[in-house]
Amino acid sequence: MTKRIAFLACPETLPGSPQRRPDAFEHDLQLAALRDGLAGRAEVVDIDWQAPLDELTGFDMALLATAWNYTDYPAQFLARLEALEAAGVQVCNPSEVVRWNSDKGYLEQLAKAGAASIPTLWHDNPGRADILAAFDHFAADRVVVKRRVGAGAVGQFSFTRSEPPAEDWRMGCAAMIQPFLPAIQSEGEYSLIFIDDAFSHALIKTARAGDYRIQSLYGGQETAITPSAEDIARGEGVMAMLPFAEAPLYARIDMVRLPSGELALIEAELIEPYLYPAQDAGFGQRLAEAVLRRLG
Known part of the structure; x- marks a missing residue:
């Protein structure tokens, strides 16, 4: 019997949805790459992760794919993945990875x-005083503030000494403060893609003029690259540090160049990252083969 794979999405990414985001074309590209790689050996259906549970338990595997709104419902999302696993559906990446x-x-x-990491200050709900203190702590004139639970630069702030936050500003959630690294604008952000713990391909993401956010939603662009052996080793080193008995099916290791010249970790994206299929012709085949191995 043909194996069935649920390509979990959300109203912001599903085709035909009135709520569809401008960057949801990434959903289409990633889904098409997987279907092409499978070449009919398994059926792939894109479906809202919040669909009734009995509509999802008929699948053999659930890929987290473009469930991009999970950060708005973190507890519900994790509970749904656990329910699927309890029903015998193989979830990739599994709930223990998502929780971590x-x-x-x-x-x-x-x-x-x-x-190798970016210096970071952790706060439950930072305010203006915390930002001013961070400038001195990092000896920096610009900082970036990110939500601890968030994705795609949504809800992110950047402040400078000359333009600090307003007197009554609060982040409103747990956050991290980091010094702004000029390499984000001068060189870009590296993304190293791994499938079943093996390096697949890499790219550099650059922001549009005047911005620092590299996501396509903000006008960022992506360029395929062949990274140096040293840079690949940096990504492999992060993969080796992941605290799981089995390597994730997929991972995107995002990095930026420090003033010292080494790549530092921005994020290890293991939940629902876009994996940039357009930047490597063999990606769909590699992902499909890894999926089929896990399906047995």
């Missing part, structure tokens, strides 16, 4: 394990 990866506090764990 959904709060960016994991970056502190990886830094302690030896990953």
Whole structure:
């Protein structure tokens, strides 16, 4: 019997949805790459992860794919994945990975394990005083503030000494403060894609003029690259530090160049990252083969 795979999505990414985001074309590209790679050996259906549970338990595997709104419903999302696993559906990446990866506090764990990292201050709900203190702490004139639970630069802020937050500003949630690294604008952000623990392909993402956010939603662009052996080794080193008995089916290791010249970890994206199929013609085939191996 043909295996069935649920390509979990959300109203913001599903084709035909009135709520569809401008960057949801990434859903279409990633789904098409997987279908092409499978070449009919398994059926792939894109479906809202919040669909009735009995509509999802008929699948053999659930890929987290483009469930991009999970950060708005973190507890519900995790409960849904656990329910699917309890029903015998293979979830990729599994709920234990999601639980660990959904709060960016994991970056502190990886830094302690030896990953080259960006200096970070952690706060429950930072305000203006915390931002002013961060300028001095990092000896920096610009900082970036990110939600600990969030994705795609949504809800992110950047402040400078000359333009600090307003007197009454509060982040409104647990957050991390980091110095702004000029390499984001001068060189870009590296993304190294791994499938079943093996390096697949890489790209550099650059922001549009005047911005620092590299996501396509904000006008960012992507360019395929062949990274140096040293840069690949940096990504492999992060993969080796992941605290799981089995490597994730997929991973995107995002990095930026420090002033010292080494790549430092921005994030290890293990939940629903876009994997940039357009930047490597063999990606769909590699992902499909890895999926079929797991399906047996």
